[in-house]
Amino acid sequence: MFWNIYSKRLLSCLRNKDQLIWIWAFPLILATLFYFTLSSVGEADNLKAIPTGVVTDAAYEADPMFGQVLDQVGSGEDALLNITEYTRENEADRDLETGKIAGYILLQDNTPKLMVKQDGMNQTILKSFLDRYVQTEGNIKAIMEKNPDYNLNWEEIMGGASLTENMSLSSQPYSPILNPYYGLIAMVCMYGGMQGLMSITYLQGNLSPLGARRMMAPLSRIRVIFCDMTGSITVHMMSLLFLLFYITVILKVDFGNKLPLLVLTCFVGSILGVAFGTAVSCLSKLGESMKVGILVSVTMLCCFGAGMMESSMKYLIDQKFPVISWLNPAARISDALYCLYYFDDYQRYGQNIAVIMAMSAVLLLLSGVSLRRQSYESI
Template sequence: MDMFWNIYSKRLLSSIRNKDQLIWIWAFPLIMATLFYFCLSSVSQSDNLESVPVGVVTDTAYEEDQMFNQVLEQVGSGEDAILKVTEYAQRDKADSALEKGDIDGYILIRENIPQLVVKQDGINQTILKSFLDRYVQTEGNIRSIMEKNPDYALDFEGIMGGDTLTEEISLSSQPYSPVVNFYYALIAMICMYGGMQGLTSITYLQGNLSALGARRMMAPLGRIRVIFYDLLASATVHIMSLLFLLFYITVILRVDFGDRLPLLVLTCLAGTILGVAFGTAISCLTKLGENMKVGILVSITMFCCFGAGMMVSGMKYIVDQHMPIISWLNPAARISDAFYCLYYFDDYQRYCQNIAVILAMAAGMFLLSAFSLRRQNYESI
């Protein structure tokens, strides 16, 4: 136990004091999460359309068109109003408001036909144009109904909004979020960066790569035990960084990851094991210098994160559809998909499949590393 605590505690202190690892697994994730928050917060709010500010010239022609008056009154009232209507007695006042940007366009009646005046093209201007086009198309039917049944209360908002006979439902208890996948891919990337911990641990145990490794190889203790103690300390430091990142995203940035916090932590732990195993495999299976190994680790990690959808939205879905085998062999994609399953799926079948694949990958990498280390011998140290 004394030997375990001696190796374990020293490795903990070494990892915490490593400046490169402090940057990559502590500072860098927080910076990326913060950038995601500011860059993607507007995306999550883009589905909430606000009322379009529009003006109307209330001249004699407008006053005589009672039906259009009723339509504007109904679609411009209520909390979820399509339009925010402002009346102008004269056209020059409407032109002035349009020039200042107070409204996105204004409507005036000419020859019993509503006409739209805008300053520039845009989403709101397109909405206004579509609204007037739909009104003109349905005007005849509306007039016919009102002439035959003057007391009938027409739902102008429903008519102009284009109600359908289908109802949109969600297959999950969680609301759809277009941004959580980016955070999941970020956490998957940091899990893979646990490879730096594994790589450093193996480097410190190889006599041909460092003076420390030469001294440790001469110690009267079994190599497997030393490696196990060392990697356990490395995994401890890395899971601490992941839990801090998870705390920062969910508590400080207030990103909703659902209500399955224990399983989120379990997924981070599985991802940490895979990341550390990834680093040990690269360190054991290549004879390059430490800097070159780090370069290989970072390059492979970024490529995997690209396939997991961190850089391009929807990339993970594209890979799943066209190259499913590659997707299942992508460790970053499996980690992010495990988070995805916890957020959207009510059952645990696919989540368990992802965790099983993650642990199987980690076991395979550890076995390759152990086989490689057993074959390493030194003629002299």
């Protein structure tokens, strides 16, 4: 009997076109949009070597100190400049006009001059570099005159001394693009409420003819609900696993190396979403379309607080309204995923999972009490 009800529930979920759109297609479209929108964000802080021209005329040859500085800042993996040498100024002008270089440097009266075509970030960096060189040139010359054999590291001098050391509290590198994906997964988990709402609709005799027939069947209502909920969670979990596959394998977004716990989080979130839908359906006497509207509205509001639309919103609510944050199911799901990626211990992750399970238990308990009290004078 279990397999009969369970299999029919699976077929019913897979044949529902509205749910196929909202739970399967819509998340894939959003994930693709996130990929094209956020793919360049992670590279925004990685400055590339600036294409720069240098006129190597007689004035340049007469100033070996400046040449040594350019050699050091234009070499290595973290080079500031990608230098192209020109023997004549008109050659540099030609490449500047075509955009091959951001600017070029020439020496006039023993002072470096920067020639650019337009303003921009690269041009500003070049101007700051030359200004710093001019300011420190006198001191460096004095040191070299007193200690001609002293080996100066021009890259350190021009870059400034660093009194701090970059340290990471996590074994995973920081990624600014993960929060929207975590919010998306939380949204799909909450959209499991559509599965739960449909399950209850097909169990209530006053909402659908199918519900009326099922209420007349000589089966325990608890067994029917259990079979339906199991089928709903199975189909919903399939959509979540497909979304994870698409994000991690097709889009190649790194979610860390804790895949089993990632799947566990999605499974717990799926139960919460289905429980949320059953509660909305059982505790409200509105029509099905109104219930779907409530479910979608609450889901999007929770996902906004979880940082899917604006990453800083989750942090703001955590700081200003911590109680609201802990009562937000989407925020708990996204935070659990966040903990899996960044934290090496599982204390905060366990707290999030415990809260998600507690929310699911409360919603299912309310739904069970409501269904148990329902009766019909005639069907």
